[in-house]
Amino acid sequence: MNHPLLDPKGTRHLLLGNEAIVRGALEAGVNVVTCYPGTPSSEVPDLFSSLAGSGRFVFEYSVNEKVATEVAAGSALAGAMSLVTMKHVGLNVAADPLLTMTYTGLPGGLVLLSADDPGCHSSQNEQDNRTYARFAQMPCFEPATAQEAKDMARAAFLLARETEQPVLLRTTTRVSHLRGPVEFGSLPAPAPLVAFARNPGRFVPVPAVARMRHKALAANLEAVVRKVEESPFNRADQGSATSSLGVIASGISRAYLHDVLLAENWRDAVRVFDFGLTWPLPVTLLEGFLRPLSRVLILEEGEPLVETAVRALAQERGIPVTITGKSGTLTRFGEYSTPLVREALGSLLGKCPPSPPGGAAGQELAQRPPNLCAGCGHRSVFYAVRSVYGDQAVYSSDIGCYTLGLLPPLRAADFLFCMGSSISAGSGFARVSGKPVVAFIGDSTFFHSGMTGLANAVFNRHNLQIVILDNGTTAMTGHQPNPGMAQEVLGDQRVHLDIEAVVRGCGVSRVEKARALNQKALQRLIREMKEESGVRVLIFEEPCVLFAGRTLGRARRQTAYVAVQDESARHCFANLACPAFRLSGDEMGVDPDLCSGCMVCVQISPSFKARKGEA
Amino acid sequence: METRLRIYLTGVGGQGSLTATTLFARLALDQDLAVVSGEVHGMAQRGGVVESAILLGGWQSPTLSPGEADILLGFEPLETLRGLPFLKAGGAVFSSTDFLPPSSVSAGKASLPSLSSIQEAVRAIAARAWFLPIRGIGAAAGSSQSGNAAMLGALCASGLLPFGLEALTSAIRAYLPAKLVPANLAAAAKGAEWPESR
Secondary structure, eight states: OOOGGGOOTTOEEEEEHHHHHHHHHHHHTOOEEEEOOOTTTTHHHHHHHHHGGGSSSEEEEOSSHHHHHHHHHHHHHTTOOEEEEEEHHHHHHHHHHHHHHHHHOOTTOEEEEEEEOTTOSSSSOOOOTHHHHHHHTOOEEOOOSHHHHHHHHHHHHHHHHHHOOOEEEEEEHHHHTEEEEEEOOOOOOOOOOOOOOOOHHHHSOOHHHHHHHHHHHHHHHHHHHHHHHHOTTEEEEOOSTTOOEEEEEETTHHHHHHHHHHHHTOGGGOEEEEESEEESOOHHHHHHHHTTOSEEEEEOSSSOHHHHHHHHHHHHHTOOOEEEOSBTTBOSSSOOOHHHHHHHHHHHHTOOOOOOOBOOOOSOOOOOOOOOOTTOHHHHHHHHHHHHHTTSSEEEOOSSGGGGGGSTTTOOOSBOOSTTHHHHHHHHHHHHHOSOEEEEEEHHHIIIIIHHHHHHHHHTTOOEEEEEEEOSSBTTTTOBOOTTSOHHHHGGGSOOOOHHHHHHHTTOOEEEEEETTOHHHHHHHHHHHHTOOSEEEEEEEOOOHHHHHHTSOOOOOEEEEEOOOSHHHHHHHHHHOOTTEEEETTEEEEOTTTOOSOOHHHHHOTTEEEEESOO | OOOOEEEEEEEETTSSHHHHHHHHHHHHHHTTOOEEEEEOOSGGGTTSEEEEEEEESSOOOSSOOTTOEEEEEESSHHHHHHHGGGEEEEEEEEEEOOOOOOHHHHTTSSOOOOHHHHHHHHHHHOSEEEEEOHHHHHHHHTOGGGHHHHHHHHHHHTTOSSSOHHHHHHHHHHHSOGGGHHHHHHHHHHHHHOOOBO
């Protein structure tokens, strides 16, 4: 098959960090790839999916990160060089198998890609998964450029196979979504499988085995340290020998440092430790870097992990260096930037160049928050639920596009923790508060971790209205397949699972299904179930409007317009708040370019009318 | 190469400003310039603000901070204004004049600044500025999205870059799907002729 990522050695392409990781894995000879999609990691599995026809590797979209990690680990036990990809919070789901597979080791080699999100660009927290490298005892690579993303991905696989220890490849949003030139290395045949030798004394961690394997892990990590000391990804630049100020920089902070040194012409004023393979700690290399310094600045986003380790090292070895890490403007919150690095370094150099002035935006500008699309079935459901329950119910939300329902006027989210929490946290809230609770969950999230919460809700006789928003795809992350997707879209490699059958299989007897754009059916069913108790499930189906257009090839057959400017039209305008609605002066209208033809407004207000055909 | 340039791009989800960013980054690499670009995906795809950055000539950071951009490309005038703090004093601005009102404005809960007030704010910081109706140019060329090529055409023809319009036309031919090439070439040519605002 032809694809730029399969081009020969010596080719240079402009690649997204995530694309470069795919190439690096291919150059190492990856055999198996599993994932659960999540921004900012999703382009990695999506590219593997589009390259699956090359026959170089086996690929799957798994139903959650724990399952994906276990499938990859099982593959690595069977001798495959394996990759599992996820966003940072996914690693919490996968932590259970992870913290034991570092004990057993995996002969085929396993790399776990964790794409972290400092600054919460598209996440519910900004946890620093380098912590997991320490917790689970995994070597940790932190690329900062597209070329490094490729080179480190390859190196991570080779290290995983050689040492049989799982390896963490950790990016952040900026690294996953930067683009830069990447020079390709050779593309060998996929790695040979390592034959499995039955050995329950290693691979079945009953307590006696586990105690022994914990020590084996420590010994293996000792061997890894020697490789980290010699790694080309850790460069101690002794620069100008007169400088007694050093900087240890890891992750994307290295790019910010590079640009500050370039812009301010400070290159000769500091010595730089470029820290790319950051765990386990290369103590000898670090000691050699720190010895001649009187002061060192540590640049790392997130938790002060390198800082704490360097402080411990200095204390242990009696290195008289003053250490500056998280303080002042360098915090544990959000992302670093060139101004933050310039300020921190400038104050140590006794130079404080003013920040360059920028233009002024002037007055408070109209905000442009992300919004549910025109024609989105979720908007119709939220409108119907709100018209029946209003503020009487408490709304337990979940992770997906439908989280955007929190904004007024829909206000369909009162709390949220993580994937799948809508059902279980909703159960707990309802039991204590005695209030009606409506839990919203999407199809992919339901398969990810809603099913266990549902089984628990039935088992423990919880009292909860569950609304499954089935849009037939994993919409928020880019329309990846999930078990709820229609068989004709899935093709013959995957099998469709019927959500209603799963719900009934979990012991729910009260289940109804309707089309999400049918207001009359929605409101009737919601009203009926409102009077009942126990676990009730409503499944509202409507393909994601973007997916319907792009993948299912559905075209709109009509558009809406406002025929009468009256109170009923104003009510619909204010409470449905479709992004296609336009107000010019006092006159309400519908933008024919944006209207998807869902006709929910027409059902809500007789003052909205349909116009046949393309606008 | 001596010239180091930092370009800040901003627009609205769905407009195609990320496609334009990637096209421009690829054309810069084809001109043998050191290039890094950066973008943020995810929630922004649902009609939110989409920001990206292109850094030429040896910068490594995939993002810009206020006051760092030599050039600002605003694919929507409200976003030009919102992005203005990123422009350094004496920089250049290329901005669309076609508004895409956010839903708060459509619903009558907020209002848009006037185009003239935006132009005034731009002139207060920028040494040079171009204002183009990119949706209009695009629509006339064959598709409203091709208007993004008009913006890049104006930039490439401005003399601010170490290459000219030919670099853009060959990149359009090389990297865009064949059926989009004529409209994008026409829009790029129109943008290249667009007069600088005085």
